[in-house]
Amino acid sequence: MIDYRLADDVAEIVLDAPSRRNALGPTDLHDLAAAYGRAEADGARSVLLRGEGPSFCAGRDISGVDPATDDVAAYLDDTLTPLLRRMADFPAPTFAVAHGACLGVGLGLLIATDVVYVADTAKIGSPFAALGAALDSGGHALFAERLGIHATLDLVYTGRLLSGDEAVRAGMFSRVFPAAEVQDATTLAARRAAAGPTAAFRASKRIVSAIRDERRGLWEAMALENRAQAALAATDDYREGFAAFQAKRAPSFTGH
Numbered sequence: 001m002i003d004y005r006l007a008d009d010v011a012e013i014v015l016d017a018p019s020r021r022n023a024l025g026p027t028d029l030h031d032l033a034a035a036y037g038r039a040e041a042d043g044a045r046s047v048l049l050r051g052e053g054p055s056f057c058a059g060r061d062i063s064g065v066d067p068a069t070d071d072v073a074a075y076l077d078d079t080l081t082p083l084l085r086r087m088a089d090f091p092a093p094t095f096a097v098a099h100g101a102c103l104g105v106g107l108g109l110l111i112a113t114d115v116v117y118v119a120d121t122a123k124i125g126s127p128f129a130a131l132g133a134a135l136d137s138g139g140h141a142l143f144a145e146r147l148g149i150h151a152t153l154d155l156v157y158t159g160r161l162l163s164g165d166e167a168v169r170a171g172m173f174s175r176v177f178p179a180a181e182v183q184d185a186t187t188l189a190a191r192r193a194a195a196g197p198t199a200a201f202r203a204s205k206r207i208v209s210a211i212r213d214e215r216r217g218l219w220e221a222m223a224l225e226n227r228a229q230a231a232l233a234a235t236d237d238y239r240e241g242f243a244a245f246q247a248k249r250a251p252s253f254t255g256h
Contacts, residue, residue: 002031003052004038009194009255010187011039011047018053021101023061026079029105033083036090045194045255047090048187049113050097051106059104059126076136080105084138087112088209093193093201097186098122098164099179108137114205116173117186118164124172127159146170197237198255203228 003014013035015022024032039047051057060075087094087109096110099119104126110116118124126135135143135156143152147170154160168176177185193201207224210216216224232238237253244251 002028002035004035006039006042006044008191009043009045010190011035011042011044013039013047013049015049015051015057018051018055020061020063021055021058022051022053022106023058023063024105025061026075028061029079029083033086036083036086040091043255045092045196045198046190047092047094048097048190049094049109050183050186051099053100055100055106056096056098056102056122057106057109058101059106062131080108080137084108084112091202092198093190093196093205095186095190095193097183098124098173099182103127103161105137107139107142110173111138111142115186115189117182117189118168118173118176119179119182120164120176121179122164122167123161124164124167125155125159125161127161129157129159142172146172195253197232197235197241197251197253199235199237200232203232 001016003012003016005012013032015024015028015032017023017028036047094114096113096116097119098110098116099122102110102122102124107124107126110124126137126139128135140152143155147155155162162170162172164176167173175185207221207228210224211221236256237251240253241251
């Protein structure tokens with residue numbers, strides 16, 4: 001089940017099936033995509049994604065899946081990948097709390113999120129070798145880029161899971177916190193982002209995505225920055241930021 005609430009410009013989206021460690025079936029994926037659509041329609045200035053109970057997300061719910069009739073291509077191409085793209089393209093900062101099991105599709109949800117704060121006790125990866133399946137949800141790209149080829153294939157072949165500390169030290173995610181503190185830290189970061197200059201954050205998100213997905217180099221990225229800065233100069237928040245600096249006061253951004 002997917003819960004949604006909006007408060008103070010922060011859309012909180014909760015995976016709420018703790019009895020199955022928030023494993024996601026097709027209906028859950030559609031509901032999750034709808035929640036991100038609702039957050040965009042509501043004008044949310046940040047999103048906080050978390051899982052209820054002891055785990056973030058244990059992956060796809062395969063408890064009732066029959067491999068003989070399972071349309072894997074349709075599931076991945078028509079349901080999962082569009083969801084992850086929608087999450088990655090959300091037009092404001094997105095945050096996730098990674099705790100407990102973060103496996104398979106759960107790992108993919110984290111990859112598609114801008115900022116991931118991780119509990120030191122988290123278990124991250126995709127132990128698909130035990131299922132005769134391949135790593136999916138973007139895991140190959142993340143692991144190979146951050147860990148290198150040898151370490152990636154070691155994880156694939158052995159099914160070993162990374163701890164929160166290991167994942168953050170490898171540069172996979174943002175910051176690591178004690179398990180008892182990670183949700184509060186992520187919530188605070190999401191609230192602060194929601195009070196920030198949303199258009200400027202959106203511009204940085206687009207530039208970083210271009211560097212990652214299009215392999216833009218230094219000068220190309222600089223050109224993107226220049227164009228973004230020129231466009232931001234016409235926004236209310238840009239003018240407010242300069243006025244606040246000159247008046248030696250805290251800025252009050254509206255997201256416009």
